[in-house]
Structures are given as C-alpha cells and as structure tokens.
Amino acid sequence: MKDMHAICVTVNGRRHDLVVEARRTLADMLRHDLGYTGTHLGCEHGICGACTVILDGQPVRACLVFGVQADGAQVRTVEGLADGDRLSDLQQAFSDHHALQCGFCTPGFLMLAEAYLAEADGQDDQPLTQQRARELVASNLCRCTGYQGIVEAVVATAQARAGGDPR
Amino acid sequence: MSVIGTRLPRKEDPRLLRGRGRFGDDFSAPGQLWARIVRSPSAHGLVRELDVTQAAKAPGITTVITSGDIPPGLVIPVRLTIPGTDLGDYLQPVLAGDTVRYVGEPLAVVVGDDPYACEDAAELVEIDVAERPAVLDACTAPAQQVAAELAAGYGDTAAAFAAAAHVVSISLAIGRHSGVPLEPRCLLVVPDPQAGTLDIFGMTKVPVWNRDLLAGLLGMDETLIRVHAVDAGGGFGVRGEFYPEDFLIPWLSLTLARPVKWAEDRAEHLVAVNHSRQQYHRIAAAFDADGRITALDDDIVHDNGAYCRTHGVAVPELTVAMLPGPYRVPAYRGRVRVVLTNKTPCGTYRAPGRFEGTAAREHLLDVAATQLGLDPVELRRRNLLTADEMPHQRAITTLRTELILDTGDYPALLAATAKEADRLGYRTGPVAPGAPGASPASPASPALSVGGGRLRGFGLAMFVEKSGLGPQETADVTVSKSGAVHVYSGGTSLGQGIETVLAQIAADALGVDPGVVHVTAGDTAAQPFGAGSWASRSTVVGGSAVHQAATAVRERAVQLAARMLEAAEEDLDLADGSITVRGDPGTRIGLADVARAAEPASGYLRPGEPAGLSARRRFEVSHMTYPYGAHAAVVDVDPGTGQVRVLRYLVAYEVGRAINPMLVEGQLRGGVAQGIGGALLEEFGYDEAGQPQAVTFMEYRMPTAAEVPLVDVLLSQDAPAPGNPLGVMGAGEGGVSAVGGAVANAVRDALGLAGSVGQLPLTPARVRRLADASAQAKAADPAAAADPAAAADPAAADPATAADPATAADLATAADLARAVTA
Numbered sequence: 009m010k011d012m013h014a015i016c017v018t019v020n021g022r023r024h025d026l027v028v029e030a031r032r033t034l035a036d037m038l039r040h041d042l043g044y045t046g047t048h049l050g051c052e053h054g055i056c057g058a059c060t061v062i063l064d065g066q067p068v069r070a071c072l073v074f075g076v077q078a079d080g081a082q083v084r085t086v087e088g089l090a091d092g093d094r095l096s097d098l099q100q101a102f103s104d105h106h107a108l109q110c111g112f113c114t115p116g117f118l119m120l121a122e123a124y125l126a127e128a129d130g131q132d133d134q135p136l137t138q139q140r141a142r143e144l145v146a147s148n149l150c151r152c153t154g155y156q157g158i159v160e161a162v163v164a165t166a167q168a169r170a171g172g173d174p175r
Numbered sequence: 176m177s178v179i180g181t182r183l184p185r186k187e188d189p190r191l192l193r194g195r196g197r198f199g200d201d202f203s204a205p206g207q208l209w210a211r212i213v214r215s216p217s218a219h220g221l222v223r224e225l226d227v228t229q230a231a232k233a234p235g236i237t238t239v240i241t242s243g244d245i246p247p248g249l250v251i252p253v254r255l256t257i258p259g260t261d262l263g264d265y266l267q268p269v270l271a272g273d274t275v276r277y278v279g280e281p282l283a284v285v286v287g288d289d290p291y292a293c294e295d296a297a298e299l300v301e302i303d304v305a306e307r308p309a310v311l312d313a314c315t316a317p318a319q320q321v322a323a324e325l326a327a328g329y330g331d332t333a334a335a336f337a338a339a340a341h342v343v344s345i346s347l348a349i350g351r352h353s354g355v356p357l358e359p360r361c362l363l364v365v366p367d368p369q370a371g372t373l374d375i376f377g378m379t380k381v382p383v384w385n386r387d388l389l390a391g392l393l394g395m396d397e398t399l400i401r402v403h404a405v406d407a408g409g410g411f412g413v414r415g416e417f418y419p420e421d422f423l424i425p426w427l428s429l430t431l432a433r434p435v436k437w438a439e440d441r442a443e444h445l446v447a448v449n450h451s452r453q454q455y456h457r458i459a460a461a462f463d464a465d466g467r468i469t470a471l472d473d474d475i476v477h478d479n480g481a482y483c484r485t486h487g488v489a490v491p492e493l494t495v496a497m498l499p500g501p502y503r504v505p506a507y508r509g510r511v512r513v514v515l516t517n518k519t520p521c522g523t524y525r526a527p528g529r530f531e532g533t534a535a536r537e538h539l540l541d542v543a544a545t546q547l548g549l550d551p552v553e554l555r556r557r558n559l560l561t562a563d564e565m566p567h568q569r570a571i572t573t574l575r576t577e578l579i580l581d582t583g584d585y586p587a588l589l590a591a592t593a594k595e596a597d598r599l600g601y602r603t604g605p606v607a608p609g610a611p612g613a614s615p616a617s618p619a620s621p622a623l624s625v626g627g628g629r630l631r632g633f634g635l636a637m638f639v640e641k642s643g644l645g646p647q648e649t650a651d652v653t654v655s656k657s658g659a660v661h662v663y664s665g666g667t668s669l670g671q672g673i674e675t676v677l678a679q680i681a682a683d684a685l686g687v688d689p690g691v692v693h694v695t696a697g698d699t700a701a702q703p704f705g706a707g708s709w710a711s712r713s714t715v716v717g718g719s720a721v722h723q724a725a726t727a728v729r730e731r732a733v734q735l736a737a738r739m740l741e742a743a744e745e746d747l748d749l750a751d752g753s754i755t756v757r758g759d760p761g762t763r764i765g766l767a768d769v770a771r772a773a774e775p776a777s778g779y780l781r782p783g784e785p786a787g788l789s790a791r792r793r794f795e796v797s798h799m800t801y802p803y804g805a806h807a808a809v810v811d812v813d814p815g816t817g818q819v820r821v822l823r824y825l826v827a828y829e830v831g832r833a834i835n836p837m838l839v840e841g842q843l844r845g846g847v848a849q850g851i852g853g854a855l856l857e858e859f860g861y862d863e864a865g866q867p868q869a870v871t872f873m874e875y876r877m878p879t880a881a882e883v884p885l886v887d888v889l890l891s892q893d894a895p896a897p898g899n900p901l902g903v904m905g906a907g908e909g910g911v912s913a914v915g916g917a918v919a920n921a922v923r924d925a926l927g928l929a930g931s932v933g934q935l936p937l938t939p940a941r942v943r944r945l946a947d948a949s950a951q952a953k954a955a956d957p958a959a960a961a962d963p964a965a966a967a968d969p970a971a972a973d974p975a976t977a978a979d980p981a982t983a984a985d986l987a988t989a990a991d992l993a994r995a996v997t998a
Binding site: 029032039040044046047048049050051052053055056058064066085086087089090095099102103104106108109110111112113114115118142143145146147148149150151152153154155156157158159 | 871
C-alpha cells in the first residue's frame with residue numbers, strides 16, 4: 009500500500025497541486041512529476057550537489073529532501089533563473105568564463121551560487137574573494153572544468169552585483 | 176577574419192545553462208517501463224540459486240529475466256582489436272550464467288511500472304553463490320589468469336644495460352580509478368512494433384558501432400535502429416562503450432514491445448562502469464656517462480578486472496607503445512602481462528596507458544637526475560628528441576597504426592615551461608600577481624607560503640600524447656532554404672564543445688557566421704558513417720571531414736551562383752553568407768537563394784545533377800598526430816598528517832592550431848583536475864573477499880574546488896599537424912597525461928626521497944609512511960641524504976616498498992629488475 013499525500017508546491021512562481029508517495033524525493037518529483045528536468049541527479053546521496061535547488065531561500069540537495077517536505081514551500085530551479093530569453097547575470101558569467109563543459113553539474117552550481125549571492129546581497133560583507141568562492145563551490149562536484157571558470161564566474165557576478173550593475 | 180582561433184562562446188551553453196539540456200534521463204516515452212539490474216553480491220563463485228519468484232510477484236512488476244530467458248551465448252565483443260591477440264575466452268556475457276566473476280556483474284533484470292517498485296523487487300531476488308577464492312592481486316595471480324602478454328620495442332637493450340655508465344630503476348604502482356562522469360548511465364529504448372524499429376536515447380561515443388553491434392545481437396537490420404543525439408554528462412572514455420545494459424534494455428523493449436528505460440544509480444556506476452589505470456611498473460633506464468639514455472626497459476603488470484570488454488587490451492598496448500615518450504631512446508623493451516582479477520572489468524580512461532606510462536617514466540627520470548647529480552630539467556633536455564629529428568618513427572605500432580612522431584620542438588617547449596614556471600615563482604617564491612587566469616583583483620595564492628612544518632616540492636613531467644586516430648570520419652553539410660547551415664557529424668557531444676568547434680570549422684570554410692551553423696553530432700540516422708568521439712579524434716578527424724564537406728558546399732554554391740548571376744565563378748566572392756560579384760558590390764545573393772536554386776525542378780540544375788546544396792565528405796587518415804607538452808606542479812606536504820596540497824599547476828601544451836583556445840584551455844584544466852584525483856585521491860579499493868570499498872562518493876573521492884589549484888596554461892601553436900588540412904592536434908587528453916608524474920615528482924622533492932614514491936594515489940597514509948621512512952633514513956645516515964650514490968640501491972631507498980606490505984608483496988624489488996636487465 010503506497011503512502012500517498014496531497015501537497016501544494018510553488019516552483020519558480022507557479023503553483024502545483026499534486027499527490028506524491030511519501031518516500032518520493034523532491035528531485036524525482038520535480039523531474040518526473042512536474043517536468044523540471046533541469047535538476048539533475050548525480051549521486052542520490054547528497055555528495056555531488058548536481059540536484060541543488062533553492063527551497064524557501066536555502067540551497068538544498070533535492071535528493072535528500074522528500075517531495076512532501078516541500079508542501080507549501082517555494083522552490084526555485086534552474087529553469088527559473090533566466091528572464092524570458094535573457095540569461096541571468098550568473099548564467100551569462102558561467103558562459104563568459106567557460107564555467108561549464110558537459111553542463112550536467114551546472115544547474116546545481118548555479119543554484120548554489122544564486123542562493124549564496126542572494127543572501128549576501130545587500131549585506132555589508134567583504135567582497136567575495138577567489139578563496140571564499142572556492143570554498144563555496146567546493147560543496148559540489150564538477151568532473152569537467154577543474155572549477156576555475158566556476159570560481160571566476162561566481163566572483164565576477166558578485167563583483168558586478170556589488171557594483172550596482174543591474175544585470 | 177576567420178572565426179577559427181577565436182574564443183567563440185559555446186553554442187551548447189544557453190540550453191545547458193537554462194536546464195534545457197537533454198540528457199538520457201530527461202527522455203521519457205508514454206507507457207514506458209523501468210528496468211533495474213540485479214548484480215552479483217560476490218566477487219567469484221558458482222551461482223547455486225537465483226530465485227526471482229517473489230520479485231516477479233511484487234506489485235507493479237512486469238517481468239524478471241535471468242540468463243536463461245535470453246538467447247544463449249551472447250557476449251560483448253572487442254571493439255579495439257589488436258592483431259595477434261585472441262580474447263575470445265575472456266569476453267563478458269550480457270548476463271552471468273552459472274559463474275559470477277566480480278561484485279556488480281549483472282545477474283537479472285527486474286522490469287516494472289515504476290523505478291521505486293523495481294528497486295524494491297530487486298531486493299526480493301534470492302541469490303545463493305558458492306564462493307570461490309577471489310583473485311585480487313595481479314602480480315601474484317596464477318598463470319591461467321593471464322589473458323595476454325604484449326611487448327613493444329627495438330634495439331639491443333641487454334647490451335645497452337651491460338655497457339651503461341649508470342643504471343637506474345624504480346617500481347611504481349598506479350591506482351585503480353576511472354572516468355566517473357557526473358551523469359550516471361541511462362538508456363531509453365522506444366520500439367515501434369509496426370515498423371519494426373527501435374529508437375534509442377542515451378548511447379554516446381561510438382553510436383554507429385554500438386548500433387551495428389546491437390543489430391547483430393538482436394538479428395535486426397541496422398538501419399531499423401536509430402541512436403539519437405543526446406547531451407551526455409561527461410564521457411572520459413567510459414561512457415558510451417557497449418555494456419551489458421546496452422543489449423539488455425533494447426532486448427527487453429523489443430521483446431515486451433514497450434518502451435523501457437533504465438537509469439543507473441551511483442552505487443551501480445562505481446562497480447559497473449569500466450575501471451582503468453591499475454598497473455605495476457618495474458622500469459629501468461641505462462645512461463651513458465653524460466646522462467644520455469641508451470636503453471629503456473619496463474616490465475608491467477596490468478590488472479584488467481574480470482573480463483576483457485570492448486577495449487580489449489588497448490590500454491596495456493598503448494602503455495608499452497607510448498612509453499618512450501618525447502625522448503631519444505636508442506633501445507627499448509616494454510612488456511606487459513594482462514591479468515584477469517575478480518574486480519570490475521577495465522577499459523579506457525582519458526589518456527589511457529599514457530597517464531600510467533608517463534608517471535613511471537617521468538618518475539624514473541627524476542630519480543635518475545638525483546643519482547646522476549643532474550638537474551631534472553637538464554637531464555630531460557639532454558634526452559629530448561630535437562626538431563631536427565622530426566618526423567621520428569619508432570619501430571612500434573599502436574592501435575593498428577605506425578608510431579611516427581610527426582612534428583614538434585620538444586626542447587623549446589621544455590625551455591618555455593621552465594621559464595614560465597620560474598616567472599610565476601613555482602621554484603622560488605610567491606607567485607607573480609597577474610598570472611594568467613588569476614583575477615587581477617585577487618592577491619597571489621596565499622597558499623603558496625608554506626609554514627608550520629609543511630614541506631614544499633616542485634615536480635615536472637613531460638609527455639607525448641596521441642590524437643586523431645583514423646581510419647575515417649564522415650561529415651554531411653547542407654544549406655537549407657532559410658540559409659541555415661546544418662552539419663551532421665559522426666562525433667558525439669560529451670561536453671567537449673564539439674558543436675561549437677565544428678560550427679567554427681564549417682563557418683570558416685563556407686564563409687558564414689557560426690551563428691547560422693547547426694551541428695547534429697551522433698545521430699545514426701543523420702550520419703550513418705560516423706566513427707565517434709574518442710581518442711582525441713573529433714576536432715582532428717571529424718573537423719577535417721567537416722572542413723572538406725563545407726568546402727565542397729562552398730564550391731557548389733559558387734558554381735550555382737555563377738549560373739544565377741551569369742558571371743564567371745572566379746569573379747565571385749562568398750563571405751558573410753552572401754555571394755557577390757567582384758567589382759559590383761550591388762549584385763548580391765544569399766546562400767538561402769542558392770539553396771532554393773538547388774531545389775528539384777529548379778532551372779539552375781543541369782540534367783543529372785543532384786538536387787540540394789549539400790555535400791558528404793570522408794576524411795581518411797592512416798597515422799595519428801602527436802601533441803606534446805609539459806606539466807609542472809608545486810605541492811606542499813604535511814609530513815605529520817601526510818596531506819598533500821597542490822598549490823599551483825602549469826600545463827604547457829602544443830596543439831598545432833587551436834580552433835577555440837577557450838575550449839582547449841578548458842580541456843587542459845579539466846584534465847588536470849582529473850589527474851589530481853588519480854594522483855592523490857581516487858582509488859577503487861577491494862577487501863580480501865573482493866568486496867569493493869569505494870561504492871559511494873564518500874569513498875570514491877573526486878577532487879572538489881578545494882583540492883584543485885589555479886591552473887596556468889601555456890598554449891603553444893608552433894607545430895601545425897602536417898597530416899590534416901586544419902593543422903590541428905587533439906586537446907582532450909594532454910591535461911591529464913602527466914599529472915601522476917608531475918605530482919609524484921613534486922611529492923618526492925618535498926620529502927627529499929632518494930627513490931620512488933612507490934605507489935599512486937599518494938593518500939595521506941602512504942605519504943606519512945614515506946615521510947617517516949625518509950626521516951628515519953636521514954637520521955640513521957645523515958650522509959646518505961646528501962650523497963646521491965647512496966641511492967644506488969633503489970630497493971633500500973624506496974620507502975613505499977619497504978613500509979607498505981601490500982606494495983612489497985606486489986612489487987619485485989627494483990634491484991632484482993636491474994640485475995635481470997643487465998644479466
């Protein structure tokens with residue numbers, strides 16, 4: 009007997025009502041029930057971070073969260089970053105700094121960095137250094153790039169946002 | 176200005192950044208079933224019972240199959256066959272029958288409505304294996320475990336060793352690790368029972384070869400199978416080879432007449448996907464009194480795991496073939512024993528055979544430099560082949576080609592590397608601000624200051640890579656009526672940026688903006704003659720085919736435009752997608768106009784001419800092209816904890832001609848990160864029963880941003896490849912080839928070892944033993960540390976061999992080898 013639950017979750021501003029099994033992960037729910045296939049599963053045990061999404065403002069591993077735990081929550085996925093056809097500043101910085109190759113881990117890095125930058129925004133913190141950015145992105149695994157472009161993209165975005173650059 | 180050589184933003188980026196990539200698990204089909212593989216829990220044994228009754232009755236389960244349910248005798252053949260080797264007895268069955276030979280070997284497949292239900296049901300399959308002893312040490316394995324013995328060489332090594340002024344030898348073990356792309360493997364197979372076709376999503380690398388093999392195994396016509404182009408989350412050699420699942424999922428789909436999907440989890444991946452690298456080298460060199468190499472000898476044991484898979488013995492063959500590297504080696508002998516063990520079978524991993532062989536050779540040279548009292552750079556300089564000696568043919572074949580080092584100036588690159596390393600302070604002090612890749616605003620890497628008892632070391636390694644393996648690649652280029660240019664290549668997109676590179680090549684040859692070029696890579700219906708993306712061949716061979724096809728389309732466009740404009744062909748220019756008459760700038764037609772003029776029934780077509788503005792060209796090449804480079808590493812070592820940090824890393828690389836320098840640098844930097852994994856972190860360990868010890872990312876430790884340093888790149892384009900119209904060499908593997916050697920040399924330098932580090936990866940436990948043994952040796956005999964002659968007995972000076980029982984058992988002492996080769 010499956011343990012089913014009716015939940016309501018808002019993804020990238022759009023409300024979804026659905027019924028999910030209690031043990032279904034948020035990642036599987038997003039990918040297979042709601043069609044947000046930009047969230048990728050690289051390990052399903054919380055190490056690689058490819059499935060990182062922003063849940064009520066916090067970056068989480070969607071493989072370690074059950075779908076039912078997102079009941080009533082706001083979820084942001086990689087599909088919600090761009091403004092129409094226009095890439096976000098962070099996405100554009102990833103392309104400019106060659107911060108992606110196969111692109112499988114990329115959504116996780118984008119959501120990790122976006123959550124960090126959004127939280128840092130407006131706070132009177134020190135500017136993001138390469139070293140701090142390196143520590144931040146060490147949360148996730150990338151097998152292609154060697155991380156250099158990712159670090160540079162996150163730092164460049166932080167600097168642009170701190171400088172009041174609108175985009 | 177040509178678009179070739181520019182840092183064009185990647186065409187792949189927008190979709191991947193928006194989460195709109197199409198990876199294997201992103202495809203689904205109405206009514207699809209899911210499959211779950213049941214794998215052997217034992218390393219070796221007889222299957223006494225395999226009871227699927229309960230699993231088949233579980234909720235949501237359609238069927239459970241075992242070896243008795245599929246056609247008998249199906250094994251996966253070798254793709255890269257080497258003449259003179261018969262591996263027929265060692266091939267892997269698509270499902271194990273009465274014997275299992277490694278943990279993870281497929282035994283059964285559960286098929287059902289839902290992946291969670293399948294995973295539950297798989298737990299209900301009852302497996303009883305009568306365990307047999309597991310063979311886990313390739314060096315002490317009995318003779319019947321030897322699948323092949325290979326040799327390469329030339330000249331009289333015995334005479335050279337007997338006459339040598341110096342003989343230096345070491346042992347070095349390379350750890351078992353592999354590509355481990357971040358996307359697990361996945362397949363969706365969609366049958367059309369009416370048409371008799373199969374559509375497959377998720378096969379990459381060599382889709383045409385896989386399609387043809389699958390057609391043979393299923394008894395189908397190959398054109399009824401279509402492998403679709405997909406995004407792939409990293410390849411690195413392992414993804415896209417033909418695995419058991421590549422038969423099982425299509426067979427189930429065909430048999431059940433339903434779409435079937437299979438998505439591997441990470442625990443499966445780590446025991447199922449090709450392992451690689453594990454070798455034991457006993458390598459020796461003979462030198463004359465001036466430090467010039469007179470002979471090189473390497474005796475290698477290659478642990479291939481339980482079966483020979485699609486790569487056969489290509490990895491050990493490449494190891495011995497490429498071992499002499501960039502040096503003048505008058506006499507050479509390389510032997511390798513390919514041993515089967517009860518571990519996951521092996522295949523290629525980025526720079527196969529070269530990571531291993533380069534580590535052994537370059538580490539030997541650093542030990543030799545100590546013993547001969549020479550600077551490691553100077554020792555290499557004396558022995559490198561010079562530009563005057565190019566091309567340089569060795570009496571060696573590899574992958575069915577003659578080994579001819581085609582072009583280059585190795586000493587110049589070594590000198591440039593040493594100069595750049597010094598400029599950046601690799602050997603002397605703080606890194607210069609404003610180094611390439613460093614943010615101008617950020618200070619020099621603070622980690623470069625070493626304190627607290629940490630020891631700093633510098634290591635350098637040189638290497639020769641291979642690239643552009645033939646025999647052919649085919650490309651189709653078509654201009655559609657909108658003026659868009661479509662390229663259909665046989666390569667596949669693995670993250671390397673093939674769509675961007677091929678678009679740049681086509682745009683350059685055709686005279687269009689790369690933005691109008693659309694590249695389809697790896698769809699067997701669109702390009703049925705593709706040979707795939709591997710062996711750093713896509714830009715060299717695939718790119719040359721695109722260059723030729725686009726050039727042919729250009730010529731055809733000019734021919735048709737001449738008819739349309741009633742002008743002579745030689746008076747026409749094609750640029751920016753438009754054709755103009757020279758001296759008459761007002762007269763202009765676009766490629767779209769020409770494409771319409773090439774439609775059937777067009778008045779511009781002559782009788783018998785084919786319609787369409789398109790061309791198919793095949794680029795054939797019989798020899799590979801050999802890029803080369805040097806790596807330099809700065810490390811610091813904590814002798815108390817054994818932790819090694821790579822502080823800074825330099826790659827100097829000759830690529831002939833960079834189509835897109837940004838992508839070349841990306842390939843090199845990514846390769847370095849993987850190499851650091853193999854040198855310091857990643858290892859598939861097994862316990863004494865053959866149970867794998869690295870089954871999650873907690874144990875299989877891939878480098879994070881915290882372990883990978885800033886990587887400086889010195890990209891050289893001084894030696895255009897003579898064997899292809901673009902002058903390009905491959906860039907996929909040069910970032911990883913020499914990391915094992917450079918890091919081993921840097922750690923040895925930091926610890927002041929007289930001999931070899933003994934074993935990679937240099938995990939903290941191993942480094943601590945090396946540090947302790949080194950300290951003890953110096954305390955016992957302070958003079959020995961300063962006296963190179965004291966290192967003449969490498970066995971005594973090789974603390975890894977002395978301190979690590981596993982290593983000692985694995986490796987005969989280097990002194991034995993030295994006696995053997997001089998006898």
